[in-house]
Structures are given as structure tokens and as C-alpha cells.
Amino acid sequence: MAANERDYSAPSGARGTARPATTHPQPGPNGLVLHGARTVLPTGVVDEGRVVVKGTEITADAPENAQLIDLTGHWLLPGFVDIHNHGGGGASFSSGTAEQVLTGVHTHRVHGTTTLVVSTVTDDMDVLARQAGLLSELAEQGEIAGVHFEGPFISPCRKGAHSEALLRHPDPAEVRKLLDAARGQARMVTLATELPGGIESVRLLVEHGVIAAVGHTDASYEQTVEAIDAGATVATHLFNAMPQIGHRAPGPIAALLEDERVTVELINDGTHLHPASLQLAFHHAGPDRVAFITDAMDAAGSGDGRYLLGPLEVEVTDGVARLVEGGSIAGSTLTLDRALRRAVTIDRLPVEHAVAALSANPARLLGLYDRIGSLEPGKDADLLVLDADFTLKGVMRKGEWVVAPELR
Helix, strand or coil, X not given: CCCCCCCCCCCCCXXXXXXXXXXXXXXXXXXXXXXXXXXXXXXXXXXCCEEEEECCEEECCCCCCCEEEECCCCEEEECEEXXXXXXXXXXXXXXXXXXXXXXHHHHHHCCCEEEECXXXXXXXXXXXXXHHHHHHHHHHCCCCCCEEXXXXXXXXXXCCCCCHHHCCCCCHHHHHHHHHHCCCCEEEEEECCCCCCHHHHHHHHXXXXXXXXXXXXXXXXHHHHHXXXXXXXXECCCCCCCCCCCCCCCHHHHHHHHXXXXXXXXXCCCCCCCHHHHHHHHHHHCCCCEEEECCECCCCCCCCEEEEECCEXXXXXXXXXXXXXXXXXXXXXXXXXXXXXXXXXCCCCCHHHHHHHHCHHHHHHCCCCCCCCCCCCCCECCEEEECCCCCEEEEEECCEEEECCEEC
């Protein structure tokens, strides 16, 4: 966490008058109308917007006798979509039981992430396959949006917080083993595509409808272009765990930023990226190709202390996670409500650009934009209420309050 950020570990009551807060109950059978907020729609920000919820969906017309909620002085946004997240609330998605994984999912849900792809870290292939089976059941139940395998098919030169002893080349047969274990719920695999088998594995992933992401890579510019041409469409946490831009060796960053087919992940926690790097990414990729992620580990929403990330021990101090051995940054303790607040209050991004990076862009990437990612009739009623200072007040998922707003 950056020194100039507060810790928003839980949504708090709105500031202002001393009148008692009113907690809104779950919507009734007649639905509800949220009105008066500055509302972020696909067309931009609308003052005094109006969103109607009926059942699990957003609808165009208000049912008779619908509940009315006045959100004057607040913001109304679509729910966040996180495509890269390793855990939270003290729970690991790589090794936790189903109950523990759900604890981590709920930790991020109360911070506004209504759609979550869970990520694993490098481990023994049999361990990863077993965990993929467990996670696929949660995906089938609708609790998560699928599985992202980050490792073991990554470069030892750019391993970050992954066990070097367990890394391996991206042999297509090994990649296929993880896809089979996930039973159709694999959404993304991060690869160092310059390694033997990398390009063939990208093609395999594309063939099976799985996102191929370039990351933890030591690839050259030319090798990265080859991977993109083979079908890779995501840059795993751009700038981190890859060669930096050189004037004669531009490396993967330049290739990933310049290609319109690529969505670039950014970890906007004030630790992983300098604000100028974030601005560079938005300038070159444009607001439609950026996806804010957390890359969170167990400590998100849980506090400082010692944790495990896969088989590696992590020390979290002042919200920053680093490996005990070697000191590499080991994921983050970020939640997406903090990423939004930083983006608009510190990085000074237009609100609609920050919201697109948190909702619409990752939803499109996952092929789910017909159901989530914006406040439009016919889509799931996944929405967030924030106060004027962008502090989270309410979270609704599929028409039910996860965090009911307390409005004064």
C-alpha cells in the first residue's frame, strides 16, 4: 500500500449529517429503483441516473410498487470483474479447501468484485490438477468465473514469487493436462511463450477457447509479436516480471502495448507501478485495452503477517507482500475498490476510464459482456454504490445486497 492511501478493509457508513443511517433490506418481489446517483453507463457518466432492478437482472421499466432508493450524492457503478487473483481473507485459491476458497471470494466480493476468476501459482502438476478439479466445481456452481493458471510454464529468469524448482517448459501435453483437470472452467493460462513449446501451447489454448497470456517472460520484442500472432491476447501484470523497455531492445512491453488485440493487466496498488507507467499504458493501449487486477494473495483483507504463496513463505508489512527469501514482491494485498479510488483520486483518470478497466474490459475479455460489465437492461444486477469520495457503500450481486448501503 502506498503511503498516501488509506486502508479500506471494509465499507463504512457515509459521512455527512448526524441523522441515523438506514440499511436497505434485500429487494422485494416488486424490485427496486436506484435513482439520483452519478451513474456510469457505457455512454459515459449520467447525473441523477436511474437503474431498475427486478429479480436478478437490470430492467428497462420499473415494476409497480417498486422500492425507491435515493442515491443523491453517490456514485452508481457496475460490479468489478477481477481476472487475476490468488486469494484473500487469509485463504489461498491455490491450496485452500472449497470453504476456504469461498472465504477468499467473499472477502473480495464485499469490496466490490462481483465476478472473480481465481488464480493458482506454480506447484507440482498433480497438486495443480487436483486443485483445478475443486475450483471447477465452484465455477459450475456460479461462485467463481473460472480458473487462471499462472505457472508453472514461466521463465526462471522472471519467476517472481514462484518456486523455481517447480517451473517447467510449456509442453502442450502438460498444458492440456491442466485444461482437462479444470473440466471446461479454465479461463486463462499465463505462459513464457519464448520457452520450448510456448507457441504451440498458445495455439492449443486458443483452440480450446482459453485465453493465452504472456507473462513472467524473458521474451524479446520479436518473440512476443510471434506469440500475439499465434493468439495470445493478454499481458499478465504488464511491466512486472518481464524485461523493461530498451531503446534498441524494446522487449515484450512495447509489443504488448502496441497491438490492438492485447488487453494489458495493471496492478494499481501504488507498489507495483509508478503512476507514470500507468499513464503510459493508458496512453498507448487506450482505455478499452486496460484491465485492472488485484493479483491479490491471502493477506488481502486480512492484515500484515506471515503467509504462504504456493510453497513459498511471504512476509506482509504495511500491506506490501514480499518473499521472505529474496524479497521479491509476492502478489498484492489489493482490493479493487482501492484500485478504483486510487485511479480517480491519485492517478486522476477519468471515472469512466477507470470503471471500464474494472468492469467492461475484463468482462469482454472473458466473453461475458452480454451478462456483466455494465449497467444495462437485460444484464445481471451486479452494481456498486459509492459515496462522493469513492468509498464503497453498497454491493449488489445478481439482485441481492452483499453489502446493503447505509445512507443518511
